Amino acid sequence: MREVQTSSKPLNNRAAAIAVGALLGLAVGLPGAAASEDEIQLRHKELLASTCFACHGVEGRRGEEVPALAGQSFRVLQAQLLAFRDDEVPDTTVMNRIAKGYTDEEIEALASYFSNLER
Amino acid sequence: MAGRSDNKQNRQEFSMDQPLINRRQALGLLGATGAVTALGSLGVPMTARAAGAGHVVVVGGGFGGATAAKFLKRFNPAVEVTLVEASEHFYTCPFSNWYLGGLREMAYIRHGYDELKDRYGVHVVHATAEDVDGDRHEVRLSTGERVRYDKLVLSPGIDFDWDGLEGYDEAAAEKAPHAWKAGEQTRLLRSQLEAMDDGGLFILRAPDNPFRCPPGPYERVSLIAHYFKEHKPRSKILLLDAKDNFSKQPLFMDGWEQVYGDMIEWVGASQDGNVISVDADNLTVETEFGSRHQADVLNIVPPQQAGFIAHRAGVADDSGWVPVKPQTFESTQVDDIYVVGDATIAAPMPKSGFCANAQAKVVASAIVSEFAGHEPPPAIWNNTCYSLIAPGYGISVAGVYKVIDGQIAEVPGSGGVSPRDTDEAFRAREAEYAVNWYEAMSEDTWGTRFRG
Numbered sequence: 222m223r224e225v226q227t228s229s230k231p232l233n234n235r236a237a238a239i240a241v242g243a244l245l246g247l248a249v250g251l252p253g254a255a256a257s258e259d260e261i262q263l264r265h266k267e268l269l270a271s272t273c274f275a276c277h278g279v280e281g282r283r284g285e286e287v288p289a290l291a292g293q294s295f296r297v298l299q300a301q302l303l304a305f306r307d308d309e310v311p312d313t314t315v316m317n318r319i320a321k322g323y324t325d326e327e328i329e330a331l332a333s334y335f336s337n338l339e340r
Numbered sequence: 341m342a343g344r345s346d347n348k349q350n351r352q353e354f355s356m357d358q359p360l361i362n363r364r365q366a367l368g369l370l371g372a373t374g375a376v377t378a379l380g381s382l383g384v385p386m387t388a389r390a391a392g393a394g395h396v397v398v399v400g401g402g403f404g405g406a407t408a409a410k411f412l413k414r415f416n417p418a419v420e421v422t423l424v425e426a427s428e429h430f431y432t433c434p435f436s437n438w439y440l441g442g443l444r445e446m447a448y449i450r451h452g453y454d455e456l457k458d459r460y461g462v463h464v465v466h467a468t469a470e471d472v473d474g475d476r477h478e479v480r481l482s483t484g485e486r487v488r489y490d491k492l493v494l495s496p497g498i499d500f501d502w503d504g505l506e507g508y509d510e511a512a513a514e515k516a517p518h519a520w521k522a523g524e525q526t527r528l529l530r531s532q533l534e535a536m537d538d539g540g541l542f543i544l545r546a547p548d549n550p551f552r553c554p555p556g557p558y559e560r561v562s563l564i565a566h567y568f569k570e571h572k573p574r575s576k577i578l579l580l581d582a583k584d585n586f587s588k589q590p591l592f593m594d595g596w597e598q599v600y601g602d603m604i605e606w607v608g609a610s611q612d613g614n615v616i617s618v619d620a621d622n623l624t625v626e627t628e629f630g631s632r633h634q635a636d637v638l639n640i641v642p643p644q645q646a647g648f649i650a651h652r653a654g655v656a657d658d659s660g661w662v663p664v665k666p667q668t669f670e671s672t673q674v675d676d677i678y679v680v681g682d683a684t685i686a687a688p689m690p691k692s693g694f695c696a697n698a699q700a701k702v703v704a705s706a707i708v709s710e711f712a713g714h715e716p717p718p719a720i721w722n723n724t725c726y727s728l729i730a731p732g733y734g735i736s737v738a739g740v741y742k743v744i745d746g747q748i749a750e751v752p753g754s755g756g757v758s759p760r761d762t763d764e765a766f767r768a769r770e771a772e773y774a775v776n777w778y779e780a781m782s783e784d785t786w787g788t789r790f791r792g
Contacts, residue, residue: 257714264705265717267415271701272722272740275694275781283783285791286776314758314769315738319722322740322754327720 269327270334281335292340298332392712393418394490397479399469399649401425401453403432404681404696405495406785411704413460419708422463422487423456424479430786431522433553434693435778440519440530441563442570443731449522455787472653474674491676491707494655494662495696496647496683497521498552501660504643505618512620516638520552532637533564538572540636545615545625546581550661551644552682552691554587555737559727560639562592565600566730577604578633580615580625584608587690588727588735588757595729615640646683653677661685666743667719668706669699678703688750689741694777695723697785719743723755726774734770 270281273290277283281290290298304310305320306328323331396419398409409423430451438444456462468482472494478486500518502509508516519529533542542564546557561577568575585608586592596604607613614628623638645651645660655662655671662679663672669684671677680703681696689695698721706716721741728734739755741748758770782788 260712261709261714261717264415264709268701268705268717269720271411271705272698272720275697275784276724276777278780279784283776283780285779286772287780314766314773315724315736318738318755319724319740322720322722322742322751 266330266334269323269330273331273335280338282338289340290335291338293336295332295336298335299328302328302331392416393420394711395420395422395488396491396493396707397487397489398423398493398495399425399479400495400497400647400681401427401430401464402495402497402681402696403693403781403785404497404700405493406430406451406453406456407697407700408493408495408680408704409456409462410460410785410787411701412707413462415704415708416711417461419711420463421460422465423453424465424467424469424481424487425453426466426468426482428452428466431526432693432782433520433522433556434781436519436522436526437556437560437563438728439526440533440560441566443563443566443728446527451782451786451788453786459787469649470652472649472677474654474677477676489676491678491710492653493700493703493707494649494653494677494679494683495681495700496650496662496679498644498682498691499647501643501645505640506616507618507620508640508642512618513640515620516618516623516640518640518642520556520641520644529637529639533567536572536575536636539574540572541576541578541634542568542637542639543578543580543625543633543635544639545618545641546579546583546586547641547643548582548609550687550691551641554690554692555592555725555727557581557641558586558588558592559729561604562595562600562727562729565596565603568603569600575603578635579604579606579613580627580633581606581608581613582615584610588737590760591735591758592727592729594760595733595735599730599733650679650683655679656683659685666746666748668716669703670706678707686748689721689723689739689748690725692723692725694725694781695721697781698722724777726770726777728771728774729767732764732771733767734772734774735767736770736773
């Protein structure tokens, strides 16, 4: 993340809606509390995010040699992942190779997940 | 390895002579002591049977098993999880080469189960899982107890095929170590390297595919070369390989030449590198076309198969490995048994600790989803693997995998190895990232904290 300037612009409405949904889902987290479709989406987002943990720390909170993800803004996370995928980040070593495995929707879900965590 | 028919006979025996612990008794025991004893931990509290949960037994506390236990609890804390692992500590193969090269202490690669017990409420039982009865949904432990499961996750790791290489058995491994399960074997190899005179010959025999940690033999000779260069610079390394190609090959070979000159010689199978017999007493090996080589220190990485318990459970096939359903990693042979890690047939994913960790998360998500009565989310796994050629000289391979047309496949365009033409700064950054990678995945798996 260090190559992109950090922005603290407020989330747009769409992102905020996803954010609220994710928070509610995470806070309740019990079977039956959400419709099955929502629960699958929550599980999907949670599983996608977990693919980042083994390098970026549990919930993206590690932040030593690799950047922390938790609490970064939605827009920065999304833009950065898309830039990695498009080979537009100079001096990348591995994230370009990894980001190419994720679709637009998956990148949006990841950005939503990590931006809704506290730093 | 026991076959399935043998297995059945054994099952009948143990089901006759061991009274099953009644769930009420087990609960009573839990209630009376308020502690999680080995016996009490076998009980399944009624709350676990409440809406959408169940009891999951996980066998094996390596990257796959410990991650499965942790993420089952993270995804749904109401799921009851029992982890069965013989040892109180797990020594990782990743970074064991750093120990061999003198770059890390043994304690650095040792991990425990405190986070699983204390933070996640996983019942950790230190016993060997000796048998599985898939029909009865029971695991038999070395203590004689039997544990009932709704879902079983096996993380069996590898066992060696002691019949697969002439002259190389468990006794031979005390003289010519494999050091392919980290721990005492790794210490033995290190002590032999330390005792070797300058000018000696170290021989490593690398196996044919598939085997645990495809870049492992090549990182190993790199870091042993580093140790020799510093302490025994006249020594040589001969890498005898049972195949003609290996992981990250051009990157390793460039690095060897650049850093170690002619210290490391690699011989592929077609150049007579395939070792067919071992004489551990004389530290001698013989190759396919009749060459004999005598070592001062001999490291044999033997042929491998899925760990013992996979065979007992009837989930391994004739290849010795475990076929799984791509989306969930449930066994194709026995219902309600999920298998993760090196034991599985998961190509093109490599047999790596990182992949075991990734597979365990997919399994945890699939089990939690099934308990809740809905479909699992689409599987996704990634792999990232760093190898060190020398201090400050790291290389990597990465990949993202999904189920495509019903098969596990690398997402087209994703992944790949470090670029071949790059600068020293790039290699230095990858060497730094290697340390972060090891520490982050260990923390993600066992909760091990390295700093602060």
